[in-house]
Amino acid sequence: MENQNIKVNFLLICESADFDSSGKLNINGVFDQIRTGGFPALRKKLSIVLQLELPKGKHTQYVKFRKNNWEVRTLDVNIEKEEDSQHNVIHNITNLILPEEGDYEIEVFVDNNKILYNGYTKFSVIKE
Numbered sequence: 001m002e003n004q005n006i007k008v009n010f011l012l013i014c015e016s017a018d019f020d021s022s023g024k025l026n027i028n029g030v031f032d033q034i035r036t037g038g039f040p041a042l043r044k045k046l047s048i049v050l051q052l053e054l055p056k057g058k059h060t061q062y063v064k065f066r067k068n069n070w071e072v073r074t075l076d077v078n079i080e081k082e083e084d085s086q087h088n089v090i091h092n093i094t095n096l097i098l099p100e101e102g103d104y105e106i107e108v109f110v111d112n113n114k115i116l117y118n119g120y121t122k123f124s125v126i127k128e
Helices: none
Strands: 007-019 025-030 033-036 041-054 057-067 070-073 077-081 085-098 102-110 113-115 122-127
Touching (some): 007 102, 025 041, 033 041, 057 085
Antiparallel strands (some): 007 041, 041 085, 102 113, 102 122
16 A cells, blocks of 8 residues: 655656765765676675655655565654655665576565565666
8 A cells, every 4th residue: 555645756767875974965876786796796885875855754765676586674664744745765785696697677565565666676686
């Protein structure tokens, strides 16, 4: 079930992301392909960056990577909003094991509901 008051404004896959001391979002090395020498492939580090439109209240957010019957879920991010507003979220992922070549889906969940996003939500893993 989708919450009509929750929206994904953007989703990016990148090398790294953080917030500086003034709260600005820094994004480095956006990509949509991972090249590897073999499988299973190990991605030592990547970040998923989201901007969400959230209603007032407490929310739990996470991301799933999915391919066929394989999936990995990030840890929960707890968010508390005092008013309806945008919220930037960074999921820093380390040592992600990708079992096979092909396209991997990224799914966004807020309060255990999958949030539909019309933008690009895939990345490809390619053997060199």
